[in-house]
Amino acid sequence: MALITYREALNQAMDEEMARDDRVYLMGEEVAEYNGAYKVSKGLLDKYGPIRVIDTPIAELGFTGLGVGSAIVGLRPIIEWMTMNFGILALDQIVNNAAKLRHMSGGQLKCPMVVRGPNGPAEYLSSQHSQALASYFAHIPGLKVVSPITPYDAKGLLKSAIRDDNPVIVLEAEMVYGHTGEVPDEEYLVPIGKADVKRSGSDVSFIAYGKPVLLALQAAAELEKQGISAEVVDLRSVRPIDEAAIYESVRKTNRAVVIDESWPIASIGSHVSHLIATNCFDDLDAPVEYVSCEDVPMPYNHALELAVQPSVEKIVKAAKKVLYL
Amino acid sequence: MALITYREALNQAMDEEMARDDRVYLMGEEVAEYNGAYKVSKGLLDKYGPIRVIDTPIAELGFTGLGVGSAIVGLRPIIEWMTMNFGILALDQIVNNAAKLRHMSGGQLKCPMVVRGPNGPAEYLSSQHSQALASYFAHIPGLKVVSPITPYDAKGLLKSAIRDDNPVIVLEAEMVYGHTGEVPDEEYLVPIGKADVKRSGSDVSFIAYGKPVLLALQAAAELEKQGISAEVVDLRSVRPIDEAAIYESVRKTNRAVVIDESWPIASIGSHVSHLIATNCFDDLDAPVEYVSCEDVPMPYNHALELAVQPSVEKIVKAAKKVLYL
Amino acid sequence: MSDKKLGVKKLAIKDYDPKFLEKLLYDMLLIRRFEEKAGAMYGLRKIGGFCHLYNGQEAVAIGSIGALDLSRDYVLTGYRDHGHALACGMHPNQIMAELYGKVTGSSKGKGGSMHIFDAEKHMMGGNGIVGAQIPIATGIAFASAYDFKLGKTKDMGVTLCYFGDGAIHQGAFHESLNLARIWNLPAVYIVENNHFGMGTAVSRVSAVSDFDVKAKGYNMPGITVNGMDVLEVYETLKSIVKEVRENGIPWLVDIKTYRYKGHSMSDPAKYRSKDEVDSFKNQDPIVQLKQKMLEAGVLSESGYQKMDDGIKELVQASVTFAEESPEPALESIYQDAYAE
Amino acid sequence: MSDKKLGVKKLAIKDYDPKFLEKLLYDMLLIRRFEEKAGAMYGLRKIGGFCHLYNGQEAVAIGSIGALDLSRDYVLTGYRDHGHALACGMHPNQIMAELYGKVTGSSKGKGGSMHIFDAEKHMMGGNGIVGAQIPIATGIAFASAYDFKLGKTKDMGVTLCYFGDGAIHQGAFHESLNLARIWNLPAVYIVENNHFGMGTAVSRVSAVSDFDVKAKGYNMPGITVNGMDVLEVYETLKSIVKEVRENGIPWLVDIKTYRYKGHSMSDPAKYRSKDEVDSFKNQDPIVQLKQKMLEAGVLSESGYQKMDDGIKELVQASVTFAEESPEPALESIYQDAYAE
Ligand SMILES: Cc1ncc(C[n+]2csc(CCOP(=O)(O)OP(=O)(O)O)c2C)c(N)n1
Ligand SMILES: Cc1ncc(C[n+]2csc(CCOP(=O)(O)OP(=O)(O)O)c2C)c(N)n1
Ligand SMILES: [Mg+2]
Ligand SMILES: [Mg+2]
DSSP: OEEEEHHHHHHHHHHHHHHHOTTEEEEETTSSTTOOTTSTTTTHHHHHOTTTEEEOOSOHHHHHHHHHHHHHTTOEEEEEOSSHHHHGGGHHIIIIIITTHHHHTTTOOOOOOEEEEEOSOOSSOTTTTOOOOHHHHHTOBTBEEEOOOSHHHHHHHHHHHHHOSSOEEEEEOGGGTTOEEEEOSSOOOOOTTOOEEEEOOSSEEEEEOSTHHHHHHHHHHHHHHTTOOEEEEEOOEEESOOHHHHHHHHHHHSOEEEEOSSOSTTOHHHHHHHHHHHHSTTTOSSOOEEEOOOSSOOOSSHHHHHHHSOOHHHHHHHHHHHTTO | OEEEEHHHHHHHHHHHHHHHOTTEEEEETTSSTTOOTTSTTTTHHHHHOTTTEEEOOSOHHHHHHHHHHHHHTTOEEEEEOSSHHHHGGGHHIIIIIITTHHHHTTTSOOOOEEEEEEOSOOSSOTTTTOOOOHHHHHTOBTBEEEOOOSHHHHHHHHHHHHHOSSEEEEEEOGGGTTOEEEEOSSOOOOOTTOOEEEEOOSSEEEEEOSTHHHHHHHHHHHHHHTTOOEEEEEOOEEESOOHHHHHHHHHHHSOEEEEOSSOSTTOHHHHHHHHHHHHSTTTOSSOOEEEOOOSSOOOSSHHHHHHHSOOHHHHHHHHHHHTTO | OOHHHHTOOOOOGGGSOHHHHHHHHHHHHHHHHHHHHHHHHHHTTSSOSOOOOOTTOHHHHHHHHTTOOTTTOEEEOOSOOHHHHHHTTOOHHHHHHHHTTOTTSTTTTSSOTTOOOBTTTTBOOOOSSTTTHHHHHHHHHHHHHHHHHTTSOSSOOOEEEEEETTGGGSHHHHHHHHHHHHTTOOEEEEEEEOSEETTEEHHHHOSOSSGGGGGGGGTOOEEEEETTOHHHHHHHHHHHHHHHHHHOOOEEEEEEOOOSSOSSTTOOOTTSOHHHHHHHHTTOHHHHHHHHHHHTTSOOHHHHHHHHHHHHHHHHHHHHHHHHSOOOOGGGGGSSSSOO | OOHHHHTOOOOOGGGSOHHHHHHHHHHHHHHHHHHHHHHHHHHTTSSOSOOOOOTTOHHHHHHHHTTOOTTTOEEEOOSOOHHHHHHTTOOHHHHHHHHTTOTTSTTTTSSOTTOOOBTTTTBOOOOSSTTTHHHHHHHHHHHHHHHHHTTSOSSOOOEEEEEETTGGGSHHHHHHHHHHHHTTOOEEEEEEEOSEETTEEHHHHOSOSSGGGGGGGGTOOEEEEETTOHHHHHHHHHHHHHHHHHHOOOEEEEEEOOOSSOSSTTOOOTTSOHHHHHHHHTTOHHHHHHHHHHHTTSOOHHHHHHHHHHHHHHHHHHHHHHHHSOOOOGGGGGSSSSOO
């Protein structure tokens, strides 16, 4: 086991897959000479050269569609969006082509493509730069969507995504690029579509994905001091969703809090709450509590932006609510 | 009362508002000389001239952003997207500017703008042209989203949308442009954010918006023959959602079926199901049933595309399920 | 970049191998008859939805795709794609069956008229979003350049990307052409300029009348071509494709053509005069080539009749094939969304 | 379109009213000192997030906005917007307080550095999405043309739309310029060409080196301007704005400039040499104008010192104002999302 950062884990995943398959290439703004706006692609240009590690103009729709085209004739692009916010400009190529070309061609084509970049708010960036857009991608059949939050999951899921023959959106988090964690020395993969119980408990289930998983773990530690045992289920993939893992946890604890940094309406979080409510109807001792981003654009002021996002306090409060404490 | 088509109702709404306020203009592909791809703007060019009724190039991002700019300096654009599918190309201007400029400017600006066009599948159009994208718009704070399905609601809601000082997305339905219904001879408005009970009943609540409301009404008629009384709540607005109206109905029937032609994951339908399950926890005698579009891209073959969408049969089946019949 | 610099051959009809001319004529006529039949079947409600016919534009697809080596070159276009599919060598049966939504169709009935694909014949669609094929085509050209730069191929496959006069104002066009030029991706961007985007005349939505002027903005060669003359299209594209295959420098080609029918089956096309339509029908690419061949004595009326009869049989057979083909199974809605 | 055709005046320094020159110098120096202070406060962690400084580019905003009548003209730019905000006459206090996220900021602490607005002064932002301001600016120009065509105004307001050399490859640019030209919307599209988009040199991502060539693709006049010379910028834009106000024909202007600092506070700017940076600092727009004024005897060293001291006080006062201003109330997160 080696202790590496989330950033290094993503870098290793790309490095290993580029080494084993010359169909894999990396393209995006500042990914080559600048080593990535967040340094995730550090060293890859030196190692694989300018044919396979490519800086693009600021033209998200164009280079994302270019990735789609290269994928349907056999390449395996890794497209980096500097942040998911900018991917909205390229959404047509993801929703209407990457996700549908196989279907519209009656199964003739496949689109083995990875689109990755940071999702959700960082700090002091206001509305346009602080959006958690996972729900936009999870809504679309034809896509797969993963959201690793530990170095271990980041490396294992990105490698699986690169090897997958379908378009996979990899949601990273700027705030955790520097977080460290252990990863095996030998090669491993984390399967897409499998949740992971990051902490087991018996009184209440916290269901989350991405950054809020870390808040859920802190809230669980907080509650432990008060004698409350919370289980934390990290979905890791939001398309497909590992429903079995969710139900197993909720049927054990009979209480659930869903946490999502997205806006509430038509979100992954409210969908998960719906799944629990309909599939664990007789198991629930209390209504599911949903802690989401407040239903407003993100403000710049730091105190305000923190107030808008899910927090340990909000999760603890929700847990006590479902426990009628 | 006059009997007019849904198409005429939309046309009258634009006509009346353009007559009363010269800040209102209509812009889109084929809206002027061609009278609209679906003839919704018939006659408006002749009546208001080329300064206020404008044909655009095929440049959704450009002319939608143009609408945003004109709105923040006092005009009241009605932007027609030939279909919502094409609006994905313009989503950045809706999500990042129309919905956020007021907030980012600390309330200095407002963006009184209407974006309208058909949403959801028509017939024989395959995947790219048959998408129900309401959830994409409903997800975004800063927007309002309405989905009239009768001529009465279409006229009243579009007039309210044009007068609203916020960006309002008006989701129409190609399949109902020719449907007829009664509208008052005198002027009226339908408020944004108010649901409408399209049929009252006592055994089960059908919650829907847009085209599925019509299926729900047919299913209710079908069930009546079998002695089952279904209530049909037409949300009419999906942002904001009239939660009180939903709960009132469900607390009366204790059973709910939600119908949405969108894909299920992170959809308005699953959000409504979540709202019911968490807010009517003690009132529900059965888990909420959710009839959505199947989680696949839309096929071209007609039998297949019908099988993918919500249907009277599926709704009746769901109703019997929540009634344990 | 001028014709001369490009060095396009201007051959007399007799300098061509009659078999070659016959093939051009046959291929264009096949598209014409196929589209006429598709229109007729649509009228009989055997086909639904949007159906965009190619009548009048045949010389564009046949002349340009005729200049390709489809073992390594690629073709992409928009929703008006039946002609390109036939030009790539797809069988009428596959296409007609797709229009019927049958399981024997090229997309098993899932794509329909706007989404005709044949991965093996390098017909990569068929796209319903105006302009969306432009970045995709650029990506296929990228893949050709990628393998060439990695030393896996001796020279580059060339991708022909077709789009309409209406599509050129989409951002996707602008972003793609810049990408193609900064990396020298072997693509030829072909504006099928049929003078209208739906009911909108080019002059009402474009700041320029000849689109090849836009090429300069990307430091790219551009040229305008008469799309009613299949030989001009063929010779021009042959020269361009040869150049692009060697140096990878992409081209923007404005091919002037005309669509005889409405935009789609539902369009009465009231926005243009009968005189205008007739003026183009008088330069019909099929009639023109036929006349030249008759005059040069490399074709006889009876020979033409035989050809036409054979084509009509083939097209009629595609209808029979489509009508007798089974519907896809309902369970198939869950297939082809994901690769295993 | 050439300088000559445009008829830009080339005046000697002494032909200008000294008060006018002094104002140009003062306005540029105010931006310089404000940005230096903002950078310093960022270093002290009083300001967070992205902070894009304008040092080196002052002549662009001051020279061009100086040619406007802000009672009817408008300004929009990207996230590097402090300079344009000051040039529009916004008070340093409002801007510094916004950088601090205070309720006294121009956006009540909700927008921050990338989103400086003053609706009354016609500074319409401030946009964080590269290129997104281009369609919006086009829409403001549309509104000016709309009222003019409806006979509500005698002539048109002109909108200046600034964006970077990196933004020009966005589809939004292409779609907007075509719209502006087919309808003759009174907009001037200004590329603030500082030679880099983040760490990417223009030549690595652009097929052309001078962006004014792109103007031809939209049948639009274009021109290249030296952005280190505030008088050249001013005279050129004055002539252009006059023309545009009369005929509504939009322009594309490529203004060559340079940013002294990194792309944002977090960028060490390793991608360029000290020599290159120095070569531009040697043409510093403020130093240049100051020298010319000293030589022409319309400015004295002491006079300059006095000016600079006053500006430094003003900027320091904005810091004090920002630090003493209250934080916005937590409940305010629910405000300003919707208009009543
Ligand atoms: C992005 C997008 N916007 C609008 C449409 C609707 N639409 C389909 S075809 C068409 C006109 C296209 O004209 P042109 O590009 O000239 O191609 P042509 O039909 O003449 O071959 C339009 C507006 C679409 N399919 N996609
Ligand atoms: C659509 C989009 N893509 C990427 C980014 C990230 N980004 C911010 S500034 C920038 C570089 C822009 O360079 P340029 O247009 O030359 O402006 P400059 O910073 O030089 O003033 C990039 C890539 C963004 N904000 N928006
Ligand atoms: Mg056309
Ligand atoms: Mg720059």
